[in-house]
Amino acid sequence: MTELTLDGLITIMRECAGEDEAVDLDGGVEDTPFDELGYDSLALMEAASRVGRDYGVDLPEDALGRVRTPGEFLTLVNDRLAAVTAAGGAL
Amino acid sequence: MSRTVVTGIGVIAPTGLTLPEHWSATLRGENRIDRISLFDPERYPSRLAGEVRGFVPAERVPGRLVPQTDRMTRFAIAAADGAFADAAVDTTGLSPLEMGVVTANSSGGFDFGQRELQNLHANSPKHVSAYMSFAWFYAVNSGQLSIRHNLRGPAGVLVAEQAGGLAAVAQARRRVRAGTRVVLTGGVDSPLCPYGLAALMAGGRLSTRDDPRTAYLPFDADAAGQVPGEGGALLVVEEAEAARARGARVYGQIAGYGATFDPRPGSGRPPNLRRAIEVALDDAEAAPADIGVVFADAAAVPELDRVEADALAAVFGPRGVPVTAPKAGTGRLSSGAAPLDLVGALLTLREGSIPPTANTTVDPGYGIDLVVGAPRPVEATAALVVARGVGGFNTAMVVRTESRTGRNPR
Known part of the structure; x- marks a missing residue:
């Protein structure tokens, strides 16, 4: 299963939640909190839903609620993906 | 009784995307009714509408708001920006609680709602946008404008089809009389998607003619029903003396x-x-x-x-x-x-x-x-x-x- 990259996540955020004109999303934002990037919890839900569909991985709401930065989001997604792969793609 | 005056106007309409453009087309009596271009209307008995043409969301709506807004809300955001710019009111000097927003609505965000309902029925609940939670509500224009302009005083939405447009302005006047310093009011709608058009057709009043010049003829012996349109206007209203004190240009009074x-x-x-x-x-x-x-x-x-x-x-x-x-x-x-x-x-x-x-x-x-x-x-x-x-x-x-x-x- 393909890993979600920072570029991939940023593309998804742009497509499904838009982009704050005051923010540079291409400037190495892995550790920048989502709220400083202009994204609220609903934007994260929307992105999580899209990632869930595109990557075939389910992101639990409680885990998503603890995610503060794109880097943490990637860790959550890619850990789940690794678990799916380890379980033979049937988590 | 205090007087409530209009100090700012923002228009998004088939006649134009600015107030001067709208007014000159209106004075010329231009006919902006045409065949629907937003979707293929061929299979519908009513195929004409007054569309807003040339509106580019990316030019008028913040990037973060584009994915979470229906067409009508994008119009409302642009019209509100126009109204506040026209009023030249410095809202930074006011308490957010002194500013309110009362809009009318009739269609809701039907285009957005139709798309997400199609996602639900054709795919699964997981394919439905999180923004469906509010983007199709009647109240969403008031909500988005409240957030965007920090209008935290009295807020509301009036739903009474066309009559709601005046009812909202009347409610805004009541709030001004009760002491709210600035109220954004009016209404902006867009029913021009298949779902919205079907709802209007069910009302039985739509014209089924295909000639834009004869489809909607009020007070004519040849009248044959109505043609829908989209857009509207938002107004900034204030108490007259307060408006005068800040040197505002006053269009007139809601009397x-x-x-x-x-x-x-x-x-x-x-x-x-x-x-x-x-x-x-x-x-x-x-x-x-x-x-x-x-x-x-x-x-x-x-x-x-x-x-x-x-x-x-x-x-x-x-x-x-x-x-x-x-x-x-x-x-x-x-x-x-x-x-x-x-x-x-x-x-x-x-x-x-x-x-x-x-x-x-x-x-x-x-x-x-x-x-x-x-x-x-x-x-x-x-x-x-x-x-x-x-x-x-x-x-x-x-x-x-x-x-x-x-x-x-x-």
Whole structure:
């Protein structure tokens, strides 16, 4: 299963939640909190839903609620993906 | 009683994306009704509409708001920006609790809602946007404008089809009288998606003609129903003395309002539109002779045109006041229609020129003096706007400009 990259996540955020004109999303934002990037919890839900569909991985709401930065989001997604792969793609 | 005045206007309409563009097209009596281009209308019995053309969301709406907004909300965001810029009010100096927003709505975010319902039924709940949680609500325009402009005082939405457009402005006036410093009000709608059009068709009033020049002919012997449109207007209203104190440019006063409800069908009792007009005049302390022009509801359904013509004749006398319906050139803008007519009424009084009713040849049997063909000069300080909503809503509003002799309005 393909890993979600920072570029991939940023593309998804742009497509499904838009982009704050005051923010540079291409400037190495892995550790920048989502709220400083202009994204609220609903934007994260929307992105999580899209990632869930595109990557075939389910992101639990409680885990998503603890995610503060794109880097943490990637860790959550890619850990789940690794678990799916380890379980033979049937988590 | 304090006076409530209009100090800012923002317009997004088939006639234009700015107030000057809208007004010049309206004065020219241009017909902006055309075949629907937003989707293929071929399979629908009604295929015409007054669309807003040339609106580019990325140019008028912040990037973060584009994915979470219906077409109508994007229009509302652009119109509100226009209204606040026009009012030149420095909201940073005000408490957010002193500013409110009351809009009308009729369609909801149907285009957004249709897309997400299709995602639900064709795929799964997981394919439905999280923004569906609010993007299709009637109240979403008020909500998004409240957030965007930090308007944390009184807020609300009025839903009464076309009549809601005046009801919202009347509610804004109540809030100003109760002490709210600035209220954003009016209405913007867009029912032009298959779901919205189907809902309107179910109402049974839409024209099925394909000729844009004959599809919507209010007060014409050849009237054959209505054409929908999209867009509307948002207004910044304030208390008159406060507006004067900050040196605001004032378009005019929201001087009087009347609202009535019709008896149930088949009751045998007469319709109550006349009484709504009389209540609005009384509220404005205006005599019929003070009114220089009426912006009509203009249903283009013969029995409804008759009711309106009779009400106007009863109040003003036969052919007793110039009547116009610029919406004949744009289609009916749901909750956006009456706020756009308020704008028309205010500009007519300011500039002394009544915009004509496009396309229509008036049936003399209606006994109204309809302005057609070209703008007509007028010198007056008060105008009346009539708006009816499907289901029996009747509303009327009087707007007034400062007396040209410098005296205070009555």
